[in-house]
Amino acid sequence: MAIRERLSGNEAVAYAIKQINPDVMPAFPITPSTEIPQYMANYIANGEIDTEFIHVESEHSAMSATVGASAAGARAVTATSSCGMALMWEELYVAASNRLPIVLALVNRALSGPININADHSDSMGARDSGWIQIYAESNQEVYDNYIQAFPIAENKNVHLPVMVCQDGFITSHGVENIMLIEDDKVKEFVGEYKPEHYLLNADERIAIGPYAVSNYYMETKRGQRQAMLDARAVILEVAEKFEKMTGRKYGFFEEYRMDDAEYAIVIIGSAAGTCKASIEHIRNTTGKKVGLIKVRVFRPFPEEEIARALANVKAVAIMDRSEMFAGTSGPLGAEVRAAMYQAHAKAEVVNYFYGLGGRDITVSDFERVYENLEKMAETHTVIGMYDYIGLRK
């Protein structure tokens, strides 16, 4: 029997780490992810798990130690947020290019400046080209479920890539919600024992990890990383299917909510998707208008063809970004979804919205206005500009 609980998103991740009992966790505290290593330190001090916790002096060292532990053959994890991950930047690429199956719990928060501690996707979106798999969550339940699924994805021999398990700072990390936990033995069985094929502490096989690669080798290495990302697609879906058999909870690259007959669609990532769902129910119940939502769960690898197919029959789409990339045009999700739709010759009118930067709240009625705008766009076949803002003071 699953365990009915109420936990914050941070507690949920820490609980999953406890259930998995990884070998090594180097970490440095930063709001809003601080509670994750804090709970872990408690579990270790209470003798509930035997993970080796390494107190490091910075996030640069946290990821370096995680890379070292993973290369040595250990199951290694860490947790961070925002500027903490920015300080890991160099090592993020080292982890991915050395094909180390590290799992990073990232609590999404704005990057400075101005200094801001609230929810925003600029930290992980900035790292979208680092070679990590990225999985995002709407709720505490999802971040817990995603965290458990991250290990069989990362450690699959066809993948061997690090995974970033993301949740929205404060909104889910510090919000207490109902959650269904999985029994310890089932989690352990699902995740399995980590048996690395090649690792530094194997006396029978002498290997080098992270050597210098001149131009004769670098490009093929990058092609290899791309192949791992491509192969991860099937593995992500296989793991999700196995997870559904265990829990009844269904996951894929993205969730399609009321999309069967939808004429107007929003594409979004993270906790705001839940608020959008409430607006969809309200609009459908009061007006009967056919509105729907695509909530992107896996942003790396990017499910390009699948998203384009899911949007094939809609009249208008709003793609919503919780981070800037200062192209002067789209945000990161906007650019990729637009490219996917162009490639698939999609006919819908498209607008890209920036919302929620630095934790600015987005409400059910904000989403209702977005759907109203989509309806107008479809009727008049006009889109004013490539992008717009929700909740920006003019």
Add this chain to the structure above:
Amino acid sequence: MKNTVEIRWHGRGGQGAKTAALLLADVAFKTGKHVQGFPEYGPERMGAPITAYNRISDDEITVHSNIYEPDYVVVVDETLLDSIDVTKGLKEDGAVIVNTKHTKDEIMRHLNGYKGAVYTVDARDISMKTLGKNYPNSPMLAATVAVSGVMGEEEFLSEMESSFQHKFAKKPEVIDGNMQALRLAFDIIKKH
């Protein structure tokens, strides 16, 4: 009780308004509800105004925004009344609960003409009498449950007793005082 009850807490950093919201989420969860308890973080320091929220429902809650049109507002620190419009957006068939030693009429002068129900609870007095210290959390939590009716009195008291027994396992002498604080606050609301 309506299907979803939304509550907004106003307090100052260090007074435990966030803890009270989490406690309410906890006790409502134990009675089988779907719950949310979450703080809104501004500059976090002792004494700065803070806001915390609860949603309590029979159904799954997916909304992840703050609460702008609450059913109930709880003011843990009455010195906020002059600087924050605590009844902003508060539904008129809802209520505001203020921790104060002043009368309802005195408090109403600070509520910008709010037309719904106003309850006053002297949580400091209750806390000093029962615990010997000013912990306004427990009385305000009980008053909120009594006003909102999110659960029955007996159900609430028995859940709180078991959570105090767990929380204060190493200092059981404070359990009685805390339970008495809850009962006193509940009675004040019933007599309102």
